Amino acid sequence: MPGLRTTAGVWAAKAAGAASRALGRGGGTAVSGLVALRVQPDIVQDLSRGLGRGCVLVTGTNGKTTTAALVAAIARAAGLGPLVNASGSNLMRGIAATLAAAAGPTGRLAAGNRSLGVFEVDEAVTPAAMEALRPRVAVFANLFRDQLDRYGEVEAVAARWRDALERTPFTLTLVLNADDPAVASLGEGSKHRAVYFGVNDEALDRGCREHAADAVTCSCGAAYEYGLSYYGHLGHWCCPACGRARPSTQVTAREVDLADGRRLAFTMGAREQGVRVEMALGGLYNVYNALAATAAALALGLPHEAVVEALPAFQAAFGRQEAFDVDGRRVEMLLGKNPAGLNQVLQTITLDPARKVLLVILNDRVADGRDVSWVWDADFEVAASQFERVVVSGTRAEDMALRLKYAGWPEPSLVVEPDVRLALEKAVAATPPAACLTVLPTYTAMLQAREVLARRSGKRPYWEQGNERG
Amino acid sequence: MSGAERRLRLGHLYPALMNVYGDRGNIICLERRCRLRGIALEVVPVGLGEAVDPSALDLLFIGGAQDREQRLVAEDLRSKAGALLEAVEAGVPMLAVCGGYQLAGRFYRGADGEELAGAGLLDLYTLHPGPQAKRLIGNVVVQWQDGELVGFENHGGRTFLGQGCEPFGRVVLGFGNDGASGYEGARYRNLFGTYLHGPLLPKNPAFADHLLSLALARKYGDGGLEPLDDALELRAHAAAREAASRRS
Numbered sequence: 198m199p200g201l202r203t204t205a206g207v208w209a210a211k212a213a214g215a216a217s218r219a220l221g222r223g224g225g226t227a228v229s230g231l232v233a234l235r236v237q238p239d240i241v242q243d244l245s246r247g248l249g250r251g252c253v254l255v256t257g258t259n260g261k262t263t264t265a266a267l268v269a270a271i272a273r274a275a276g277l278g279p280l281v282n283a284s285g286s287n288l289m290r291g292i293a294a295t296l297a298a299a300a301g302p303t304g305r306l307a308a309g310n311r312s313l314g315v316f317e318v319d320e321a322v323t324p325a326a327m328e329a330l331r332p333r334v335a336v337f338a339n340l341f342r343d344q345l346d347r348y349g350e351v352e353a354v355a356a357r358w359r360d361a362l363e364r365t366p367f368t369l370t371l372v373l374n375a376d377d378p379a380v381a382s383l384g385e386g387s388k389h390r391a392v393y394f395g396v397n398d399e400a401l402d403r404g405c406r407e408h409a410a411d412a413v414t415c416s417c418g419a420a421y422e423y424g425l426s427y428y429g430h431l432g433h434w435c436c437p438a439c440g441r442a443r444p445s446t447q448v449t450a451r452e453v454d455l456a457d458g459r460r461l462a463f464t465m466g467a468r469e470q471g472v473r474v475e476m477a478l479g480g481l482y483n484v485y486n487a488l489a490a491t492a493a494a495l496a497l498g499l500p501h502e503a504v505v506e507a508l509p510a511f512q513a514a515f516g517r518q519e520a521f522d523v524d525g526r527r528v529e530m531l532l533g534k535n536p537a538g539l540n541q542v543l544q545t546i547t548l549d550p551a552r553k554v555l556l557v558i559l560n561d562r563v564a565d566g567r568d569v570s571w572v573w574d575a576d577f578e579v580a581a582s583q584f585e586r587v588v589v590s591g592t593r594a595e596d597m598a599l600r601l602k603y604a605g606w607p608e609p610s611l612v613v614e615p616d617v618r619l620a621l622e623k624a625v626a627a628t629p630p631a632a633c634l635t636v637l638p639t640y641t642a643m644l645q646a647r648e649v650l651a652r653r654s655g656k657r658p659y660w661e662q663g664n665e666r667g
Numbered sequence: 668m669s670g671a672e673r674r675l676r677l678g679h680l681y682p683a684l685m686n687v688y689g690d691r692g693n694i695i696c697l698e699r700r701c702r703l704r705g706i707a708l709e710v711v712p713v714g715l716g717e718a719v720d721p722s723a724l725d726l727l728f729i730g731g732a733q734d735r736e737q738r739l740v741a742e743d744l745r746s747k748a749g750a751l752l753e754a755v756e757a758g759v760p761m762l763a764v765c766g767g768y769q770l771a772g773r774f775y776r777g778a779d780g781e782e783l784a785g786a787g788l789l790d791l792y793t794l795h796p797g798p799q800a801k802r803l804i805g806n807v808v809v810q811w812q813d814g815e816l817v818g819f820e821n822h823g824g825r826t827f828l829g830q831g832c833e834p835f836g837r838v839v840l841g842f843g844n845d846g847a848s849g850y851e852g853a854r855y856r857n858l859f860g861t862y863l864h865g866p867l868l869p870k871n872p873a874f875a876d877h878l879l880s881l882a883l884a885r886k887y888g889d890g891g892l893e894p895l896d897d898a899l900e901l902r903a904h905a906a907a908r909e910a911a912s913r914r915s
Contacts, residue, residue, distance in 0.1 A: 411733075418739060
């Protein structure tokens with residue numbers, strides 16, 4: 198029987214969420230989760246024990262939302278009805294809100310929500326979430342510099358993860374990115390079983406690391422060397438001094454085809470029995486997301502057939518390569534919130550030279566990071582000559598415009614309009630009918646732009662999507 | 668205009684290790700402002716174990732780093748201290764930002780009490796008050812000799828100046844060296860140390876040109892620079908100043 202406090206927490210959360218929605222204050226996820234945790238601090242522990250097949254935790258700097266959505270899609274293809282936290286609700290209160298909403302009036306998870314939990318978790322919250330959720334599988338997707346004013350340095354985040362893993366029972370299986378030395382090191386000398394994923398494709402080698410590489414030195418002090426360099430500090434790395442090297446992978450992509458940046462294909466598995474996977478997502482970063490989700494699914498014991506069925510059918514997650522139809526124009530939004538992620542987005546949009554109109558939105562709200570210095574670490578130079586019309590917006594629109602100017606983008610093509618709503622109108626107006634408008638927002642800018650675009654194109658708001666739909 | 672013949676060599680110290688948050692923007696800025704004026708700016712990366720030739724460099728830059736890299740750099744920087752000091756004494760303009768600023772001082776005592784000896788180019792030292800101490804984070808506005816500078820600071824260490832250097836500027840908004848003295852950064856001859864990290868120069872074009880001008884005056888006896896169209900730069904400067912005043 199659930200504790201009275203848990204039942205009370207569930208009721209309080211439901212009431213708070215309903216009140217927030219009635220007042221028109223969005224989905225009420227944060228407030229209902231806060232209320233639930235206030236009434237019952239152990240509500241996440243209590244309710245998550247009701248998940249019959251346990252849960253998967255997905256963390257990392259980039260790709261959490263897409264990877265978690267992919268794991269959930271694979272689980273659905275396997276006949277399960279997974280419980281998933283809504284995009285961005287990846288702090289403890291978001292997880293608490295998701296669980297409380299999935300519980301019935303008795304304070305236990307409702308019958309349809311009891312199979313498997315799939316939770317994306319903020320990097321900084323991962324130790325606490327690991328403790329509360331006791332996941333069966335934890336995915337560490339990657340670790341890049343992101344909001345140093347909020348998270349601290351990459352090495353400090355990795356150290357906190359390592360401490361949390363030491364306190365976690367051996368029954369946990371780790372899913373680790375072999376190509377990221379900061380993540381792969383979590384499996385070294387670990388008591389946990391580790392499944393590694395990675396890319397094996399010489400054609401993707403850039404020959405050198407990007408400026409925004411973070412894990413540049415080994416724990417022994419020597420600089421890593423790379424046989425293949427993909428992006429950020431991802432690649433086939435080794436330490437020439439102490440011999441540490443990229444581990445071999447159990448889930449591998451080869452023969453990657455990035456096409457026009459809106460779809461991709463790769464061969465997964467060993468050469469002889471490899472399966473060709475085609476997806477409706479663009480960019481190498483989504484190959485990594487697909488590999489991470491596949492490795493997590495296999496670690497959970499989900500059948501291979503479910504993976505092969507789910508990946509090609511998958512549609513972009515909230516704000517990540519999401520498309521809208523506005524006045525006969527195709528508007529495509531690609532979230533970019535740190536140098537490594539934005540570099541991947543820039544690489545992806547340059548795959549289609551027919552993209553000619555761009556809207557870039559740079560915000561400096563708390564959830565974006567107050568410090569906008571990071572835009573100077575992203576390689577905007579690669580797209581300097583592509584766009585004919587560029588609208589720059591957000592709370593730090595001028596900083597963004599200056600970055601583009603110094604990246605060699607022609608100044609006459611830049612229009613600065615800090616107001617996001619007006620900027621969207623200007624950008625749509627600058628887009629010829631049937632052409633594509635590309636939108637690159639930071640996190641809170643994505644929420645703002647998405648709200649406008651959803652209304653203009655007749656999509657539902659985010660709090661009406663998610664589990665109810667699944 | 669004899670601009671086409673003017674050449675400058677910028678020594679970029681530890682570009683692969685000391686680049687933590689947008690520091691590259693300063694180099695991109697100097698390159699562009701030189702290119703538009705027909706000045707050939709050659710950026711010379713100087714890594715671990717590589718010698719500095721003080722007579723062959725006209726400008727020096729060192730950025731910030733994460734802890735692990737900063738420890739590696741500290742030791743190496745001490746081996747370059749003689750050559751760097753020779754350049755600084757000869758009036759070579761140098762910009763040292765954040766971690767690079769701390770390491771240019773006499774020592775840095777970390778949150779764990781561990782002391783890291785610096786290069787001693789600036790008569791200052793830095794103390795981290797301990798893991799519980801508040802980091803000094805936020806948009807910042809500084810008054811320097813030629814007006815206002817805008818930027819962002821993010822540091823745990825508090826820096827204290829000795830007699831051998833003067834403050835770079837006075838804090839208008841933000842924390843500066845230690846959050847109490849009202850001073851930001853340090854200056855000795857043409858060496859400028861500052862906590863304004865990341866892309867300091869693009870949004871402060873007057874300071875960028877000041878560094879170039881000092882380098883040109885030293886090398887060619889004439890630091891004159893044609894003005895550039897800085898409308899967007901000044902707009903970004905104003906917006907950053909506005910952001911700094913919003914936070915308090």
